[in-house]
Every structure is written in C-alpha cells, then in structure tokens.
Amino acid sequence: MNRNVKDxxxxxxxxxxxxxxxxxxxxxLTITIVGGWPNLNWAFLSEFPKDGMTKGGIFPAxxxxxxxxxxxxVAAVPFGVITAIYLAEYANEKSVIAKTIRFAxxxxxxxxxxxxxxxxxxxxxxxxxxxMDSLFSGGELRWGQPNILWASLTMALLTLPVVIVSVExxxxxxxxxxxxxxxxxxxxxxxxxxxxVLPGSVSGILTGTILxxxxxxxxxxxxxxxxxxxxxxxxxxxxxxxxxxxxxHIYIMSTQSSNVDATQPIQFATTLVLLFLTFSLNAVAVIxxxxxxxxxx
Amino acid sequence: MVxxxxxxxxxxxxxxxxxxxxxxxxxxxxVILIFIFVFRxxxxxxxxxxxxxxxxxxxxxxxxxxxxxxNSTVKSADNQVDNSNRKQTNDExxxxxxxxxxxMPVSDNPRYGLWPLFLGxxxxxxxxxxxxxxxxxxxxxxxxxxxxxxxxxIIKPVIELLAGFPSVVIGFFALMVMATxxxxxxxxxxxxxxxxxxxxxxLAAIPIIYTLTEDxxxxxxxxxxxxxxxxGASLRQTAFYVVLPAAVPGIFAAVVxxxxxxxxxxxxxxxxxxxxxxxxxxxxxxxxxLSATIGAEMAEVVFGDIHYNVLFLIGSLxxxxxxxxxxxxxxxxxxxxxxxxxxxx
Numbered sequence: 106m107n108r109n110v111k112d113x114x115x116x117x118x119x120x121x122x123x124x125x126x127x128x129x130x131x132x133x134l135t136i137t138i139v140g141g142w143p144n145l146n147w148a149f150l151s152e153f154p155k156d157g158m159t160k161g162g163i164f165p166a167x168x169x170x171x172x173x174x175x176x177x178x179v180a181a182v183p184f185g186v187i188t189a190i191y192l193a194e195y196a197n198e199k200s201v202i203a204k205t206i207r208f209a210x211x212x213x214x215x216x217x218x219x220x221x222x223x224x225x226x227x228x229x230x231x232x233x234x235x236x237m238d239s240l241f242s243g244g245e246l247r248w249g250q251p252n253i254l255w256a257s258l259t260m261a262l263l264t265l266p267v268v269i270v271s272v273e274x275x276x277x278x279x280x281x282x283x284x285x286x287x288x289x290x291x292x293x294x295x296x297x298x299x300x301x302v303l304p305g306s307v308s309g310i311l312t313g314t315i316l317x318x319x320x321x322x323x324x325x326x327x328x329x330x331x332x333x334x335x336x337x338x339x340x341x342x343x344x345x346x347x348x349x350x351x352x353x354h355i356y357i358m359s360t361q362s363s364n365v366d367a368t369q370p371i372q373f374a375t376t377l378v379l380l381f382l383t384f385s386l387n388a389v390a391v392i393x394x395x396x397x398x399x400x401x402x
Numbered sequence: 403m404v405x406x407x408x409x410x411x412x413x414x415x416x417x418x419x420x421x422x423x424x425x426x427x428x429x430x431x432x433v434i435l436i437f438i439f440v441f442r443x444x445x446x447x448x449x450x451x452x453x454x455x456x457x458x459x460x461x462x463x464x465x466x467x468x469x470x471x472x473n474s475t476v477k478s479a480d481n482q483v484d485n486s487n488r489k490q491t492n493d494e495x496x497x498x499x500x501x502x503x504x505x506m507p508v509s510d511n512p513r514y515g516l517w518p519l520f521l522g523x524x525x526x527x528x529x530x531x532x533x534x535x536x537x538x539x540x541x542x543x544x545x546x547x548x549x550x551x552x553x554x555x556i557i558k559p560v561i562e563l564l565a566g567f568p569s570v571v572i573g574f575f576a577l578m579v580m581a582t583x584x585x586x587x588x589x590x591x592x593x594x595x596x597x598x599x600x601x602x603x604x605l606a607a608i609p610i611i612y613t614l615t616e617d618x619x620x621x622x623x624x625x626x627x628x629x630x631x632x633x634g635a636s637l638r639q640t641a642f643y644v645v646l647p648a649a650v651p652g653i654f655a656a657v658v659x660x661x662x663x664x665x666x667x668x669x670x671x672x673x674x675x676x677x678x679x680x681x682x683x684x685x686x687x688x689x690x691x692l693s694a695t696i697g698a699e700m701a702e703v704v705f706g707d708i709h710y711n712v713l714f715l716i717g718s719l720x721x722x723x724x725x726x727x728x729x730x731x732x733x734x735x736x737x738x739x740x741x742x743x744x745x746x747x
C-alpha cells in the first residue's frame with residue numbers, strides 16, 4: 106500500500122479513538138443535563154425527601170456531603186501539607202525514609218476505595234470507636250457505630266495523596282533564590298518555610314484542597330458502611346450522627362429504591378447536582394494549577 | 403545547609419523538624435494499619451478452621467471406610483485420610499468452602515465459594531482492559547504525535563475531565579443509558595452483565611491509561627523523533643516504530659495502574675454488572691465481582707460473623723493484589739525506563 110495512504114489511515118484511526126472518548130464524555134454530560142435539568146429547581150435543592158423518597162428534594166444529601174467533605178478537608182489538609190513540606194524541604198531524595206514515604210503515598214492513591222471502607226469499619230468503628238465507648242460512656246454504644254466523623258476520616262485517608270501531590274508540586278515551583286535569600290538574611294530553615302515557602306504555596310494548598318473535596322464528594326464506596334444512610338429525617342447535628350450523601354443517594358435510588366422508574370427524574374437531577382459540584386471544583390483546580398505551572402516558565 | 407547557624411541550638415527549628423518528620427510518617431503508618439486491620443478481621447476464618455477441624459476428627463474417622471470404597475484408586479491410607487478430610491470439611495464447614503463453586507452466603511447452609519467471584523472479576527477486568535487499553539493508547543499517540551499543538555491543548559484537558567467523573571456517575575450512566583443501548587445493539591438476554599460493566603469500568607480506566615501513556619510518549623527525547631524524521635521516515639512510522647517501542651515500559655506501567663483501578667472499582671460493578679454470582683464464560687451473563695460483593699453485603703452482615711470475616715478476606719486479597727500491582731509499576735517499570743535512557747544517552 107502507498108505509504109501516504111497508510112499514514113492517513115493510521116492517523117485517522119488514532120484520531121477516531123480521541124473522538125470516541127470525547128463523544129462518550131459529551132454524551133454523559135448531555136444525557137445527565139437533559140435528564141436532570143427539568144427537575145432541578147429551588148425546592149428540589151432545599152427540601153427533604155417526601156413520600157417514601159419518591160418526591161421532594163435532596164437537601165439533607167447536599168448538606169451531608171458538604172459537612173462530610175469539610176470535616177474530611179480539616180483532617181486531610183494539615184497532614185497533607187506537612188507531609189508535602191517534609192518531602193520537598195527536609196527529605197533527602199535518596200534516603201530510604203523518603204522513598205518509603207513516597208511509596209506509601211502512591212500506595213494510598215491506588216488502594217481501591219472499598220478497602221478504605223473496610224479499614225474504616227475495622228479500625229475507626231471496630232477499634233477506635235469501640236474503645237472510646239468503653240472508656241467514655243461505659244460501654245454505651247455511641248462511637249462504635251457508623252457516623253459522619255468516621256466516614257469523614259476514612260475519606261480523609263483516601264484523599265491524603267491528592268493533597269500531598271498538589272502541595273509538593275507547588276512547593277517545588279518556588280524559586281531556589283527566594284529560599285536562599287531568606288537563609289542568607291539569617292532566617293532559620295523553619296522561619297524560611299513559614300515565611301517564604303508556605304505563603305508561596307498557598308495556591309497549591311488551595312488546589313490540593315479543592316481536588317480532595319471534589320474527590321471526596323464523589324466517592325461512595327468508602328462511606329457505604331462507615332456512616333452514610335439511605336434516609337435521615339434530620340440534618341447531622343453531632344459528629345456521632347449518620348448522614349445522607351449525594352453519591353450514596355444516587356446509588357440507592359437507582360438500584361434499591363422501591364420504585365426505580367418513578368424516581369428517575371430525581372436520580373438524574375441528583376446526578377446533575379453531583380456532577381456540577383465535582384466539575385466546578387475541578388475547573389477551579391485546573392485554573393489554579395495552570396497558574397502555578399506558568400510561574401515556573 | 404546553613405553551617406554558620408549550626409552552633410546555636412534553636413528549639414523551634416528542632417521541634418518543627420521533628421514534628422514535620424513525625425507527621426510525614428503518617429502515610430506509612432496508614433498503609434501498615436490498613437494491612438493490619440483488614441487482615442485482622444479476615445484472620446478468624448483460618449483460626450476457626452483449625453478449631454472445627456479438631457472437633458470433627460471423630461467424624462472423619464467414621465466416614466473413612468465409606469469414602470475408601472469410593473476411591474478405589476487411592477494408593478496409601480494417608481492419602482485417603484487427606485481426601486476424606488477435605489471432603490468432610492467441604493460439606494460440613496462453611497468457612498472452608500472458600501474454594502467451592504457456589505457463593506451463597508445467606509442460606510441455611512451458607513457457601514462461601516470464591517470461584518464465581520474470581521471468575522466474574524476476571525471477566526469484567528478483561529473486557530474493561532480490552533476496551534480501554536487500545537483506545538487510550540491510540541488516543542495518546544494521536545495527542546502526542548499527530549495533533550497540532552493548538553488541538554492538543556484542548557484534547558488533553560477534555561479527556562482528563564473523565565477522571566473527574568465520580569464512579570457512581572459513570573455507574574449511573576451505564577445503568578440507565580449504556581445498558582439499554584448495548585442491549586439493543588447486541589440483543590443479549592440480561593440487561594446488566596459483565597459486558598456493560600466492563601465497558602463502564604473501562605471508561606473509568608481510560609483517563610488513567612491515557613494520561614500516563616501520553617506522559618510516557620512525550621518523555622521520549624526529541625532527538626529520537628528528529629533522527630527518525632531526518633532519515634526520511636514519516637510521522638506515522640516514527641510514532642509506531644521509534645516512539646512507541648521506546649515508551650513501552652511507561653505504557654506497561656500505565657496499563658498496570660489502569661488494571662488496578664478496574665480491579666478495585668466498586669460502585670460501577672455494583673450498579674452495572676447485574677450482581678449474580680455464577681460460573682459462566684459468557685460475557686453477556688450477569689456477574690458479581692469481588693469488590694461489589696463487599697460493597698453489597700457488608701452492610702447486612704453480623705459483626706464478627708463468618709460471612710463478615712470472608713468479606714474482609716476478599717478485601718485482603720484485593721489489597722494484596724493492588725499493592726503488588728503498584729509495586730510492580732513503581733519499581734520494575736520505572737527502573738526499566740530509567741535504565742533505558744541512561745544506556746542510550
């Protein structure tokens with residue numbers, strides 16, 4: 106076959122692969138928007154589910170997701186930032202410790218999310234919670250059962266690598282000169298980190314936090330048995346309460362609700378809300394990251 | 403680093419360094435804790451086996467003769483005891499039915515045979531990989547080699563958008579739309595099956611394989627490409643005979659990480675595979691994967707029950723497998739890449 110013809114055919118095949126992927130992405134977005142938009146209104150966002158979940162809104166699921174991701178971020182971000190500082194500023198790249206920490210972070214990033222759920226159940230609920238109960242409340246069941254705190258902490262472990270990677274990347278873009286200038290003026294290493302490195306990596310910390318929140322808002326497997334519930338008549342008002350979550354709501358409504366067909370509009374609208382949430386968060390993170398990368402060039 | 407400061411002992415600096423170091427160890431601690439706690443809950447199965455094996459010893463002795471006549475080809479008495487022992491445990495003890503062929507945890511005579519789950523996971527994973535790998539690699543080749551710079555800047559972030567889709571959303575899309583569309587095309591019987599689940603999980607793996615392959619391809623030194631083009635090869639020949647072979651270790655690592663994602667994917671499996679644990683080689687039959695089994699059944703088991711322990715055992719297997727895959731990608735393939743360029747530069 107003529108070489109030019111072959112070139113064109115092969116290049117088109119690879120181009121078609123790109124188009125197929127983009128087509129799938131666009132169709133997921135379109136179908137979700139078309140299916141969910143008509144049912145999306147203020148009442149849907151601000152009301153509790155009604156009539157055995159077949160009507161009403163998803164307000165508690167939105168609040169539950171928000172509260173869970175906030176607690177998660179409060180737990181994950183400080184640890185992630187400090188680990189990133191260690192990896193970027195203190196660790197000797199060739200040392201066994203630094204390599205082990207890096208490997209551990211990568212492992213956390215690839216461990217299936219359901220394993221985090223099992224860990225949350227075995228460690229937070231079955232071990233920490235049980236022991237807290239026997240210590241504080243004399244064996245009365247309070248912490249040794251699924252609740253929003255354990256779900257958030259489980260999710261925090263899952264999103265820890267996201268924070269670490271973003272923050273470390275941002276720290277590494279801070280020019281060496283700035284650190285050296287600070288050290289040359291007599292500042293100690295810790296002072297340099299506090300006054301030069303940390304302020305310079307604020308956008309990186311923000312990116313990491315946003316990405317972690319977006320990931321945490323969308324994950325369902327880790328909270329399946331660490332705190333999410335199908336229906337709750339009130340909002341969580343203590344850390345030992347269970348909560349509703351958008352992702353879990355979609356899962357339950359589309360697979361286990363009493364009338365899957367009748368609630369389809371609710372399912373699509375919930376999916377649209379979740380997708381909109383994670384997408385807008387991701388978009389902000391992408392813009393922030395783009396600005397950080399530009400700094401290095 | 404700052405040698406003239408060395409004499410002065412600064413408490414805040416010393417403390418900061420210690421605290422930061424201690425916190426950094428948290429990641430390692432978490433990985434170890436996951437190991438310990440997931441395995442700890444799985445462990446009682448094996449302990450129970452021993453206890454029950456001891457208590458059924460007399461039973462084994464009784465059935466010895468009967469089984470011996472069935473197995474006329476058995477050579478030694480020791481062998482016979484082993485055989486009968488195994489049969490006995492298979493019939494009597496739910497905890498040791500792990501290798502049997504039925505997964506029926508909720509029944510009068512619960513069976514915890516993992517084979518249908520293994521087979522189901524294997525089937526879905528294969529379908530997902532067969533779908534995701536070629537399409538992602540070819541798309542990555544297009545992006546890094548053939549696309550014009552302006553178009554590349556658009557394609558890459560758009561495909562990476564797919565990574566931002568929560569898996570429950572992909573699962574929902576598979577359940578609501580893909581299952582129906584694919585059923586209309588292929589005309590199979592059960593709407594949710596390994597094929598639908600596999601394609602949906604492939605969607606989740608595409609951004610991983612695509613991004614890492616693209617990175618591996620762009621990491622190939624420009625001199626390779628220029629040398630090839632300079633010798634008169636076309637862009638297509640350069641891409642497939644120069645760049646692609648040089649990037650093979652990186653692409654392997656990409657596929658391995660994609661495999662890890664598919665293997666552990668829970669929500670898509672729960673929503674789109676039909677969740678029926680059966681042994682069949684037909685890709686259009688419903689299946690139940692390992693991770694989906696945990697997700698579906700853990701909420702309903704009794705704390706500390708055998709079923710509970712078996713689910714943790716499945717979790718341990720998943721964890722070991724993804725851990726090994728990650729180690730493979732991290733140490734073996736990365737070293738291959740490094741060595742390759744060091745020897746060529």
